[in-house]
Amino acid sequence: SNIEIPMPGGGTSNLLVMPAWIEGESVGVKLVTFFPENGAKGLATINASYALFSGADGRLEAVIEGDELTARRTAASSALAARSLARDDARRLLV
Numbered sequence: 001s002n003i004e005i006p007m008p009g010g011g012t013s014n015l016l017v018m019p020a021w022i023e024g025e026s027v028g029v030k031l032v033t034f035f036p037e038n039g040a041k042g043l044a045t046i047n048a049s050y051a052l053f054s055g056a057d058g059r060l061e062a063v064i065e066g067d068e069l070t071a072r073r074t075a076a077s078s079a080l081a082a083r084s085l086a087r088d089d090a091r092r093l094l095v
Contacts (some may be wrong), residue, residue: 001016001017001018002014002015002016003015003016003017007037009037011036011037013033013034013035013036013037014032014033014034015031015032015033015034016030016031016032016033016034017029017030017031018030018031018032021055022055023055024055024056025055025056026052026053026054026055026061027052027053027054027055027058028050028051028052028053029050029051030048030049030050030066030069031048031049031050031051031066032046032047032048032066033046033047033048034046035047047066048065048066048067048069048070049063049064049065049066050062050063050064050066050069051063051064052064079093
């Protein structure tokens with residue numbers, strides 16, 4: 001979901017809510033804020049975190065900083081895609 005947040009001086013910011021789950025195993029939600037005016041203040045315009053809960057009883061299991069999670073996910077998905085798309089005799093991966 002994309003939730004628009006009106007700002008006091010005009011304009012809008014956004015909260016993105018991205019839930020995912022595996023029935024009975026885990027429930028997670030990535031939360032991302034986008035505050036475009038932060039750039040002029042020397043602050044990050046995008047901030048994110050991920051919360052992981054038990055799918056069996058709802059207990060919080062982890063809170064992960066969003067930039068770190070995104071960096072690792074991007075590297076992992078790139079390597080997986082390369083493995084799936086590369087020729088069988090390929091021996092090197094250049095990223």
